[in-house]
Amino acid sequence: MIEWDDGHKGRHTMPVLRKYCPCASCKTESESRERSVLLPVITPGQYELLSAEQVGSYAIQLQWGDGHRTGIYTFDYLRQICECADCMKMTGE
Ligand SMILES: [Zn+2]
Numbered sequence: 001m002i003e004w005d006d007g008h009k010g011r012h013t014m015p016v017l018r019k020y021c022p023c024a025s026c027k028t029e030s031e032s033r034e035r036s037v038l039l040p041v042i043t044p045g046q047y048e049l050l051s052a053e054q055v056g057s058y059a060i061q062l063q064w065g066d067g068h069r070t071g072i073y074t075f076d077y078l079r080q081i082c083e084c085a086d087c088m089k090m091t092g093e
């Protein structure tokens, strides 16, 4: 759970964080997936978060169980993909 400066309590689940990985290779992967009918391949450890390292004052870099660590999530971006009840309600309307 991420608690924001404004008191907002952000909620994020690992599969969603991984799915929205902003690095170039994941973006390409999800685009090609949409075009094909194949089920996504799940690598062991893919959804296991090993570490989160702060990058400057604007982002965090997440390292996953399958060795993937090129995704840099800015705080703005994390806020956009927040899964808490409040944010889900806003995007649903
Ligand atoms: Zn990635």
Ligand SMILES: [Zn+2]
Pocket (backbone or CB within 6 Å): 008, 009, 010, 011, 082, 083, 084, 085, 086, 087, 088
């Ligand atoms: Zn939220």
